[in-house]
Amino acid sequence: MNGFPPIADTAFAEAPWLLVVKSIVIFGVMFAILPLLTVLERKLLGRFQQRYGPNRVGPVGLLQPLADVGKLLGKEHFRPDGAVPFLFAIGPLLVVLSGILAIAIIPFGNVVDGVGLYGIDVSIGILYFFAVGSIAFYGLLLAGWSSGSKYSFLGAMRAAAQLISYEVAMGLSLLGVIFMAGSLSLVDIVEAQSGLWFIVPQIVGFLVFMLAGFAETNRTPFDLPEADAELVAGYQTEYGGMRFGSFLLAEYIEITVVSAIGAAMFLGGFLGPGPDWLGPLWMGIKTFVLILMFIWIRATIPRVRYDQLMSLGWKILLPIATLNALVTAVVVTLT
Amino acid sequence: MPDAVGLELIAKEINAAHEGAVRETGHEYGSATLVIAAGKNLEVLRWLEETPGQEYTFCSSVHGADYLPAEPRFAVHYELLNRDRVERIHVKALLGDPSAGTDDRWGEGPLPTLRSSVGIFPTAEFQEREIYDFFGIVFDGHPDLRRITMPEDYVGWPQRRDFPIGGEPVIFTNTERERAGWYE
Amino acid sequence: MLDPRTKLEESKIADQFAGRGLNPLIEDPDGAVVTPMVESETSTDEQVMTINMGPHHPATHGVLRLVVSLKGEYVLDLKPVMGYVHTGIEKSCEQKSFWKAIPFVERMDYLSYFFQMQAYCGCVERMIGMEIPKRAEYLRIIHMELNRIHSHLVWLGTTALDLGAMSMFWYCFNVRDRILDLFEMSAGQRMHTRYFQVGGVAEDIPVGFTEKVKAFCRETPERVDQYEALLDRNEIFLQRTRDVGIVSRERLLELGVTGPLLRAAGEPWDLRKVTDYLPYGDFDFSVPVGTVGDNYDRYRVRVAEIRESIKIIEQAVEGLPEGPHIADDRKYVLPPRDELGTSMESLIHHFKLVTEGFRVPPGELYNPVEGPRGETGCFIVADGSAKPARVHFRDSSFINLQSLKDMCVGGLVADLIVNLAMLDPILGGIDR
């Protein structure tokens, strides 16, 4: 038992130093892409709305996130009198943390030349995604509760209720895929799709998953926790500076993670023509397509009302997802 | 709007029902005016609203005016409308100034009073508050008579003709302590 | 209630908040809520939360403040508080001569400036008994209807934004910008044009204006179709607007509500049809009405009004008569610029009008026009001098705002925002 302990039951053992290098590479690449994602979203929204979007900082506005981050860092760390200092600071931290933790299980490829192209391939796989996702809930709730503002409080309550409602539907929507693949490991699930992408037999699951994904990431049309028309900015109302930026960062991380999970579970992940080492490219393209969907829908669709959101989650998505899981289970058992 | 003869008939009928309610009538610029005694405003309004054949059921506007040198000084105007016949009638309730003759630039003297018409026309609620706010005319029986546009602690009735304008220092948060009571 | 000032003191613990243990009117002067999050007032199980919406809330369309009592997400009570942009325009008008007050009155409701100018100028014209030329009337109608489209477009964009459909905002403002370009072309200003004068309009339209208006009329219906395609068949939009914020027609009439709100409840009341302040009778247009008076009807009525306005503009541009753009009455109307160098008499008239202004015989008059939000009325008292003794505007958003409570109580907070947006209040007009 020397060095790093084998914390989890992994399918493929790797040298500890390799794990460290992999985490640094994945972390670095993700954080290089995220700022570009913000520019992309703003540029695309601009095009959707007959305007230009950012185009002043750097070539075609590519350096805009640098300017934004610089601005946010330079802001005062404002905290309202009524806030609880420690919890107020820890809220954004938890939200970002849960997003980053979830990146670990995204598979960018199978084992190539003795290196698994993923953070870690654990046997609980997708369960881990839900475990860290439930941490995000506390980030939002603490942020809203500790701000000492009614808008924040209402926003946090909405966020929390929404998160737990849709987590159930999301979990059930993935059950079908898990039944068909016979494994929780994301790599196994992707490999199981070599014949046919799961989006074809599991189209219902995919739709439920994406809808729940919109709700989980608080994006339009389910961006009620931060519905600027009603609650100013929900749980973020009292935040400024880089703490506010953390929420923004977390939102983009979550979008990426949900898209990546969706791509891995339904769109065949890293599978594609060409040699194995092209896996990350295919995975990236599929994730990107799903991210584009997030942006497109934001530009088009109005926001639902809170009670409509709840009844959609509990009365429509949950039964559909359950039924889908049941039918899949029966079919898988019979064949 | 009713023509001149019709207006006289209306005035006569109102006076028959409520003695001394209509003081005079006016018919200018194609607009019919009933000048009424302030104490009878509700009776006249109700008569105009309810009497068959009149039915001025829609209250377009309620506003005040200050005719300073004249006496009585204030007036509250009701613009009534019959939507079926598209006829407007303009009812003007004249009000004297109880603090006439004194130097009452800041409106600290007794205030003219009129009965509120909110019971007949719910639309008058905001507008009567506005008249109170600007002219200091009290509406008796108004459910929530507070200033509406000016700050709640404002002193004076700014739309009166003798309200001093110009030269008032403006209160900002950084000067409020030094200038407290600037109006005295 | 003898002395209202004692009432004012008492109202500091205003009755309507009695029992809540908190009067937000006094305790939160800036609207930033730092009071305890849930007032656990008494031992009742009811958790009533009082929220200050505004005055700097992003969705109150200005600096309106709503003191809302909530139980959970349901609205128990609601009080509008206004006055944050009160600028004393009515008082200021009393210090200006009649024709110099025009730029003031158009700045009240900043989305319907032509209507306020028409209410004011029409009132003065009626008082001095002036007939304005046919061409000026048509030009006024063209500009007022463009203004109505402009106002409805701003309304549509901001309402859609409140509903979360952010792209609509940009689409609407794109078209609105074209209208502002037209205003700039004819009047030299994009907003607050001071284009209407007592006696007609300030300037004749430039060459090419009618072509641009025609092009606008040709292209805009297609845009409106696209907006409808985006919203009408969107299930979320329908769910959020259908059967929300219903107020009966009778109640609306009691509250003095006019304009699209009243028409959405099924009352075909439109001053353009029933009065003749401008020759609207020359044009063929219809008055759209709704059925039940929910938010969806309000939306449909306004969008239909955009189409009807386009129809009016098309006909007005088509039948635009030749002739002078302003009445030829030197007592009230500035002489043409070119006469000043050659005619002594014109110079004297010009000097008298610019320095002193014209006098209006003593009298008082209320003159209503149909604005984009309902009846916009102007009440003027003249005392025989060159300055009005009293200018009052009946602002339709001010009156309509009273119906907000009827729309919202018992509904959800989220619907409150939609209701407010559908009410289309303009705070500049409400506070004046």
Next chain:
Amino acid sequence: MKEVLFWIGAIGAIGGAAAVVALRNPFYSVLALIAHLVSIAGLFLILQAEFIAAAQVVVYAGAVMVLYVFVAAYVGGIEEPKLDAIPGQRPLAFLVGAAIFIELSIAIVASGLLALDSGGPEVALGFGSPAGVGKLMLERFLIAFEAASLLLLIAAIGAVVLAERRRRDESDAEEALG
């Protein structure tokens, strides 16, 4: 490395548990309980029981505690009356606490300490994996598992029924009042 992780987890778990009891504000108590549960999940990870760890986080932190947090956030801050509900509650509490402590100590001394030097129980490969847990639950312990589910279902339905009855009583009372 393993020892460091264990100590972090152990301190987190015991500290969290102590804080739950010690803190006066119910909201903070709930937060401390969450910290405790997450620490326990960490300890499970060290034992290579990642399924149990994830289940711990998903079920307890993600579902059960959420309700606690909701209640504490909404109702939090209300001072409970400082009265002894049962006479002599305090001394009794100390007695019961001491009894439980002694019982646990015996259990730990008897079995836990003995296992200190051993390498732990020998388990087959795949023990504790999702598949293994599933097999145990749905094959060997099926009846116990289903009975527990049924019990929980009955409890949930009962809670709903009770809450509904209470609400109806309240609305009746409100109607009676006015």
